[in-house]
C-alpha cells in the first residue's frame with residue numbers, strides 16, 4: 001500500500017469512498033462505513049437537477065451540477081472527499097468477448113492491440129478496462145469470457161474535472177449496471193439467477209445475473225420521465241405540476257382515467273423490454289430459471305408496478321432496498337426517509353461499498 005497509516009482508536013478514517021450517483025433527474029449520495037463484516041450507513045441524500053443538466057449520461061452543465069453536489073455535501077456534513085461515481089449511456093460500451101485463456105498481462109496486451117475490433121470508438125479516445133470472468137474454470141474449456149468496458153475519455157474527464165473543481169477526488173469510475181449488481185450482491189450474497197431492473201428518469205438498466213456473473217447488461221432509453229412528459233403534454237401543465245401528479249403528490253381528481261391510460265401504455269413498453277431481455281437470456285440458457293426480478297430506481301416506485309411485472313413475467317418481483325442489511329442510527333437518519341428513498345439509492349449504495357484507497 002505504500003503509505004503507512006496510523007490507526008488511532010476513535011480516529012479511524014473512513015476507508016470507503018462516498019457513493020455519488022449522478023443521474024439525469026437527481027444526484028444521489030450515500031456514505032457507508034465498514035462495521036465488522038457488514039456496513040453502517042452514515043449519510044444519505046439526494047437533490048434534483050435542472051432539466052438537461054445531465055443528458056444521455058453526458059454532463060451538459062458542469063457548473064450547475066457541481067454547485068448542487070457541493071451544496072449536498074455541505075448540508076449532509078460529509079467530510080470524506082473521495083468519491084466513487086458511475087457512468088452510463090452512449091459513451092460507455094460494455095461487451096462480453098470470448099478469448100483463448102491467457103494470463104493477466106497477455107490479456108491486457110491482446111485487448112489493447114485488438115480493442116478496435118470489439119468497440120466502435122477510436123481507441124485513443126477511450127478508457128479501457130476488462131475483467132476475466134474465468135468461465136474456463138467452470139466449463140473446462142480453453143476459452144474464457146472477458147468483460148470489456150470502454151468509456152469515452154472526454155465524457156469521463158468532464159465528470160472528473162467538475163468534481164475536482166469542488167474539491168472532490170474521484171477514486172472509482174464504475175458503470176451503473178455493475179454498481180447496481182454490487183449493491184444487490186452486498187445485500188443478498190448467495191442469490192442466484194435474478195434480473196435486476198433499474199428504472200431511472202431517462203433510462204432503464206436491465207442486468208441478468210446467473211450463478212454470480214452478469215450474463216446480460218443492457219440500457220434502454222425508457223424511463224419515468226416519459227410519464228412526466230406525457231402528463232405535461234396531455235394536461236398542458238408545467239413540468240413540476242406533471243411531476244407532482246405523477247408521483248401522487250397532488251390528487252388526480254378528474255384526471256384519474258387519463259392518467260391511468262398514460263401509465264398503462266408506458267409501463268407496457270417497459271415490460272416489453274424486460275421480456276425481450278428475458279427471452280434473449282432463455283434462448284441461450286433455457287434450463288437456468290430466473291427466480292427473482294428486483295426493481296430499483298425512482299421509476300420502481302410507480303404504484304403497483306411490482307405486482308404488474310410479476311403478473312406479466314411470472315417472476316417473483318420485489319422492490320430493492322439496498323439498506324436491508326445495513327444498520328444506522330435512527331436518531332441521525334430518519335428510518336421513514338430511508339425507506340422512501342431506498343429504491344433510487346441502489347446505485348449510490350453500491351458505489352459506497354468501494355474502497356477509497358487509490
Ligand SMILES: Nc1ncnc2c1ncn2[C@@H]1O[C@H](COP(=O)(O)OP(=O)(O)OP(=O)(O)O)[C@@H](O)[C@H]1O
Pocket residue numbers: 022023024025026027199200201202203204223224225228243246247248296297298299300301302303344
Ligand atoms: N412514485 C413515483 N412514481 C413514478 N416515478 C417516480 C416516483 N418517484 C420518483 N419517480 C421518478 O423517478 C425518477 C428519478 O429516479 P432516479 O433517481 O432513479 O433517476 P436518475 O438516476 O436521475 O435517472 P437516470 O438513471 O435515468 O439517469 C424521476 O423521473 C422521478 O419522477
Ligand SMILES: [Mg+2]
Pocket residue numbers: 023024200201297347
Ligand atoms: Mg439512475
